[in-house]
Amino acid sequence: xxxxxxxxxxxxxxxxxxxxxxxxxxxxxxxxxxxxxxxxxxxxxxxxxxxxxxxxxxxxxxxxxxxxxxxxxxxxxxxxxxxxxxxxxxxxxxxxxxxxxxxxxxxxxxxxxxxxxxxxxxxxxxxxxxxxxxxxxxxxxxxxxxxxxxxxxxxxxxxxxxxxxxxxxxxxxxxxxxxxxxxxxxxxxxxxxxxxxxxxxxxxxxxxxxxxxxxxxxxxxxxxxxxxxxxxxxxxxxxxxxxxxxxxxxxxxxxxxxxxxxxxxxxxxxxxxxxxxxxxxxxxxxxxxxxxxxxxxxxxxxxxxxxxxxxxxxxxxxxxxxxxxxxxxxxxxxxxxxxxxxxxxxxxxxxxxxxxxxxxxxxxxxxxxxxxxxxxxxxxxxxxxxxxxxxxxxxxx
Amino acid sequence: xxxxxxxxxxxxxxxxxxxxxxxxxxxxxxxxxxxxxxxxxxxxxxxxxxxxxxxxxxxxxxxxxxxxxxxxxxxxxxxxxxxxxxxxxxxxxxxxxxxxxxxxxxxxxxxxxxxxxxxxxxxxxxxxxxxxxxxxxxxxxxxxxxxxxxxxxxxxxxxxxxxxxxxxxxxxxxxxxxxxxxxxxxxxxxxxxxxxxxxxxxxxxxxxxxxxxxxxxxxxxxxxxxxxxxxxxxxxxxxxxxxxxxxxxxxxxxxxxxxxxxxxxxxxxxxxxxxxxxxxxxxxxxxxxxxxxxxxxxxxxxxxxxxxxxxxxxxxxxxxxxxxxxxxxxxxxxxxxxxxxxxxxxxxxxxxxxxxxxxxxxxxxxxxxxxxxxxxxxxxxxxxxxxxxxxxxxxxx
Numbered sequence: 001x002x003x004x005x006x007x008x009x010x011x012x013x014x015x016x017x018x019x020x021x022x023x024x025x026x027x028x029x030x031x032x033x034x035x036x037x038x039x040x041x042x043x044x045x046x047x048x049x050x051x052x053x054x055x056x057x058x059x060x061x062x063x064x065x066x067x068x069x070x071x072x073x074x075x076x077x078x079x080x081x082x083x084x085x086x087x088x089x090x091x092x093x094x095x096x097x098x099x100x101x102x103x104x105x106x107x108x109x110x111x112x113x114x115x116x117x118x119x120x121x122x123x124x125x126x127x128x129x130x131x132x133x134x135x136x137x138x139x140x141x142x143x144x145x146x147x148x149x150x151x152x153x154x155x156x157x158x159x160x161x162x163x164x165x166x167x168x169x170x171x172x173x174x175x176x177x178x179x180x181x182x183x184x185x186x187x188x189x190x191x192x193x194x195x196x197x198x199x200x201x202x203x204x205x206x207x208x209x210x211x212x213x214x215x216x217x218x219x220x221x222x223x224x225x226x227x228x229x230x231x232x233x234x235x236x237x238x239x240x241x242x243x244x245x246x247x248x249x250x251x252x253x254x255x256x257x258x259x260x261x262x263x264x265x266x267x268x269x270x271x272x273x274x275x276x277x278x279x280x281x282x283x284x285x286x287x288x289x290x291x292x293x294x295x296x297x298x299x300x301x302x303x304x305x306x307x308x309x310x311x312x313x314x315x316x317x318x319x320x321x322x323x324x325x326x327x328x329x330x331x332x333x334x335x336x337x338x339x340x341x342x343x344x345x346x347x348x349x350x351x352x353x354x355x356x357x358x359x360x361x362x363x364x365x366x367x368x369x370x371x372x373x374x375x376x377x378x379x380x381x382x383x384x385x386x387x388x389x390x391x392x393x394x395x396x397x
Numbered sequence: 398x399x400x401x402x403x404x405x406x407x408x409x410x411x412x413x414x415x416x417x418x419x420x421x422x423x424x425x426x427x428x429x430x431x432x433x434x435x436x437x438x439x440x441x442x443x444x445x446x447x448x449x450x451x452x453x454x455x456x457x458x459x460x461x462x463x464x465x466x467x468x469x470x471x472x473x474x475x476x477x478x479x480x481x482x483x484x485x486x487x488x489x490x491x492x493x494x495x496x497x498x499x500x501x502x503x504x505x506x507x508x509x510x511x512x513x514x515x516x517x518x519x520x521x522x523x524x525x526x527x528x529x530x531x532x533x534x535x536x537x538x539x540x541x542x543x544x545x546x547x548x549x550x551x552x553x554x555x556x557x558x559x560x561x562x563x564x565x566x567x568x569x570x571x572x573x574x575x576x577x578x579x580x581x582x583x584x585x586x587x588x589x590x591x592x593x594x595x596x597x598x599x600x601x602x603x604x605x606x607x608x609x610x611x612x613x614x615x616x617x618x619x620x621x622x623x624x625x626x627x628x629x630x631x632x633x634x635x636x637x638x639x640x641x642x643x644x645x646x647x648x649x650x651x652x653x654x655x656x657x658x659x660x661x662x663x664x665x666x667x668x669x670x671x672x673x674x675x676x677x678x679x680x681x682x683x684x685x686x687x688x689x690x691x692x693x694x695x696x697x698x699x700x701x702x703x704x705x706x707x708x709x710x711x712x713x714x715x716x717x718x719x720x721x722x723x724x725x726x727x728x729x730x731x732x733x734x735x736x737x738x739x740x741x742x743x744x745x746x747x748x749x750x751x752x753x754x755x756x757x758x759x760x761x762x763x764x765x766x767x768x769x770x771x772x773x774x775x776x777x778x779x780x781x782x783x784x785x786x787x788x789x790x791x792x793x794x
Binding site: 080081082119120146180181182183199201203205211212213214215216217218219220221222225227228230231232234235238247248249250251252253254255256257258259260261262263264265266267268273275277345346347369370371372373 | 614632653
């Protein structure tokens with residue numbers, strides 16, 4: 001039986017039920033949560049039905065293995081704390097459909113993967129980072145989420161599922177289908193984006209410590225207010241980065257946690273995330289230097305102490321020219337005149353996998369460019385176009 | 398038997414055990430928590446032992462009533478999320494010792510109170526506000542804490558304890574002993590502060606809403622980042638308040654909560670507390686106008702929506718001249734040359750009680766001016782000096 005778009009869409013909607021937020025098509029399925037594990041069990045069953053051998057590794061990355069050397073397709077099925085239904089799930093379910101069609105039609109050997117914790121509950125694309133040797137399992141186990149939970153404790157939820165490691169050497173390459181998560185294709189009215197390279201990222205947790213005190217009796221001049229320190233840092237950083245960045249560069253303070261976080265207390269501590277992304281590794285380094293300079297200036301001016309967490313990050317990565325050519329041929333056949341080459345501003349598992357395999361990526365549009373939110377969506381025609389381009393690059397249909 | 402400082406100190410240390418943080422003498426005993434209710438049950442037993450009649454009202458304010466008309470002494474036994482051991486507990490246990498000594502020595506009728514939620518888990522000095530008629534129980538029940546819990550649900554923890562309302566008319570006045578919670582007395586090496594008036598306070602929860610989006614694919618220019626909105630608001634507000642405030646004026650952003658609060662997501666919402674205090678009600682109003690102006694400027698510049706919570710607050714209050722004179726006579730007898738008159742920058746239950754009774758307050762020093770923190774402490778001699786001044790003002794010893 002050939003590629004079945006209806007079956008693909010119905011599997012995609014079934015997967016959405018795991019952690020369905022009840023708001024639009026929103027999903028709450030963070031890595032290692034009960035809905036995430038249940039979704040992986042469901043995927044493992046589908047892999048088995050498709051004639052693949054399901055295997056969980058120690059991190060909880062789920063593989064559906066074909067016999068012998070094979071092309072690896074997939075993405076991740078964990079979501080952001082408040083995420084959309086497509087994000088990584090699209091690439092996993094499309095990979096499942098392509099591998100299933102290949103088995104049914106006696107096509108080439110295709111394996112499937114759903115990596116764990118791509119969304120960085122514990123780090124940055126943690127599952128594929130460990131699988132590709134970028135981070136040892138022992139180091140990963142020491143990572144904590146924003147609630148202080150250790151990854152070592154979180155992955156205990158995998159229980160009996162964990163099997164042997166899965167050797168990258170059995171795969172000939174990796175292709176990941178993903179939503180763009182930005183406005184470019186949707187604005188241009190195009191269906192397909194072929195990724196040329198993926199930007200690099202840096203991510204660090206920073207803690208500023210001052211003096212917790214009573215908000216009524218501590219004169220403004222004597223305060224060492226950690227929140228005021230964060231606000232001053234953010235304001236100065238935005239000015240100082242102007243000379244360093246390009247219009248493609250982005251930086252974000254997405255997590256802030258005050259201590260003790262009460263309206264009648266001058267905050268004694270603030271822990272926050274500082275993340276920045278760019279296609280140029282040198283620029284990422286120059287931005288880091290500016291961040292450190294500004295931090296130390298503010299800490300000195302406001303008598304605050306600085307504590308820097310580990311610097312997590314990934315280097316910019318170019319896509320494999322051969323796999324990319326196969327995707328471009330597929331795009332020209334499926335969506336002639338309605339596709340483009342583009343960089344990926346978002347980070348993906350393919351960045352890690354490029355350590356051990358040739359990798360390539362294909363994008364479909366995100367309506368209004370919205371992603372990592374309950375409103376995230378893509379037109380059905382575009383989802384199916386992405387499936388067909390992926391299948392052609394894999395030698396199916 | 399007369400006033401017993403040893404018994405007073407030993408009760409104070411016993412009360413500290415309820416919610417003891419394990420860090421120094423720190424206490425974690427927020428309103429309606431299990432440790433708070435257990436502490437009130439223990440206090441009710443001590444009141445009974447002292448010949449007083451313990452009564453919980455519907456809010457969980459705990460009274461120990463003497464027979465007939467009486468002077469009311471006390472404070473509150475709930476703590477900040479991470480609080481000190483003295484704060485309101487000192488005034489409650491000192492009141493208990495004075496009332497007990499009065500009963501034992503056939504002295505005047507003294508009643509005792511521990512008000513509920515002085516620390517504002519749900520509002521601002523909520524328990525005494527409701528008792529004094531500043532807020533109806535029905536209105537109070539609609540208040541939510543920062544986790545979204547309704548006061549109506551929290552006070553259900555009182556269960557069978559709730560009895561009849563306690564009429565203010567049976568009391569002739571209210572005196573509250575409290576730690577200063579500021580650096581003035583400690584810096585001056587003095588033992589006693591007699592409060593002239595209590596500053597007014599305003600407290601409001603403000604929410605800014607932008608657009609949650611992916612932190613890698615959303616260009617800086619297209620972002621509607623709620624945290625950036627808060628930072629810009631804070632920076633502009635600090636500049637613009639300069640022309641309005643005095644060195645005694647304070648303002649604080651002590652609580653910040655981002656949504657969804659993840660390092661890879663542009664924050665779509667931020668909920669924060671805005672609190673400001675001053676001895677001049679007119680100035681409090683002028684500050685409010687500045688806050689609203691700056692909020693609307695920033696919201697327009699950054700395409701954010703504003704949602705204002707209820708404005709909670711209390712007016713500045715002058716102490717009763719007669720009760721204050723009795724405290725000053727006590728201070729001159731107990732700590733000659735080592736006391737002063739001073740305003741209270743901190744808010745207290747006395748502010749609410751002044752609606753229905755003449756009120757006065759007496760302070761003892763806070764070491765290094767630190768309060769609302771685990772390090773909060775006061776020298777034993779100063780604690781006992783405060784007890785003796787309170788007792789003399791009440792006509793004991």
